[in-house]
Amino acid sequence: MNGGATVNMESNAAALDIVLLRTFIEVVDTGGFALAAEQLALTAPAVSGHIKRLEPAAGTRLLSRTTRSFQLTPAGEMLYVYARNIVNLEREVRARLRQAPTAECMRIGASEDFTGAWLPRVLQAFRRTHPGASVELKVGVTANLVDDLQRGDFDVVFGKQCARVPGNGTLLWEEELVWAYDADSVFDSDNEVPVAVFPEPCVYREAAIAALTHAARPWRLVFESSSMAGCLSAAQAGFAVTPVARSQLREGLRVLDLSDCMPTLPNVQFYAFANSTSAAARELIAAVEKSGRQARFHIPAHW
Structure with a gap:
């Protein structure tokens, strides 16, 4: 130790705990320990404790912290990429183990905002965790898509409004x-x-x-x-x-x-409108909401 400036790392690094990796990803994605704690339903000290346990297991410092912020170290940046792949792969394996491939079809309507920016990556992950499912996607104007949803033409519609809407709309995020x-x-x-x-x-x-x-x-x-x-x-x-x-x-x-x-x-609010209570629809909406959180969009409290 040099004046307490270094971290006491184990010479033989322990196995990387996937729970700690999930916490690490959430800290990076949300940009803070308190926000990560909120998303993980943990306390901020518990999140800090996870990072303190992860660094010795990784054998190096992952975050360079000040009193109010942090930055990823080069090792932290590398681990973040691997950790996301590990967590995604673990989630995919669990999904495949708990359900046999199915011929389920997810019918999605989306405004151009979604299809051009956020939806492609989310749909890729959805196909990995639902290997037997097919996806039908139609791009259009939100008002028309919601009308089609009410007629039963879609399972989920992703669209935008400039005012809060009642009913079955799930507010995902809002921005300027x-x-x-x-x-x-x-x-x-x-x-x-x-x-x-x-x-x-x-x-x-x-x-x-x-x-x-x-x-x-x-x-x-x-x-x-x-x-x-x-x-x-x-x-x-x-x-x-x-x-x-x-x-x-x-x-x-x-x-x-x-x-x-x-x-x-x-401000413009981005919504998910659902005509299905299936687990697949709920998972897709949650994944899109998380993509907005990772992009640092404002996530208002749901009502």
Whole structure:
């Protein structure tokens, strides 16, 4: 020991306990011991104790900690990658052992936000843990998909709203809705706002028009597309301004705000709507919710 600055590591590292690996992953994913404790239904001291037991087993320090934050050490970064694979593989094995392959079909509807960012990785994991299941996916507008769900056309719909909804909707996370515009173009805040939006019905369109109208900001519709890629391309070309969830911003776009005389938009809430009480549907919704947590989205308390 050198003034207590080093960790007393065992020369022959013990086996890596999968429970400790799960805790380690949760600490990294949530960004803190208290949040990890909440997700794991443990106390913060218990989570800290798990990490203290894991480091000697790994034979090296995994986290470089200060009083308020931590960073992964190079060894911690490497273990995180392996730990996630180990935990996922263990989960997959348990799923295969407890259920024989089935011909179950999961019918999913999703808005373009989900299919373009979060859903592919989640569906890959779902197929591994449900090897006999098939997946049918339709991309569309949330309002239309929910109507189809109520008619029995889907088991689960993933979509967005700009207001909290009652009923069987499960709130997954919420984030900022922002105005996107070309990063290299000068925005003329004195003239009417050229807007690019989805066709009706669309919550982004409704929120944008309501905000501009409430702020008495003149605007005109110059581009309408059923594709988010189309609206973002119009914005990046400096042709129009488009409302978009902050996580959907891409290189070459910037956010217009009050300094550009653009009104504030409401937050957008992402929901799962279920027409099935199957374990597979619940697992899929939980996996999508966790993906939002790992992306550091705001997860409001469910009501």
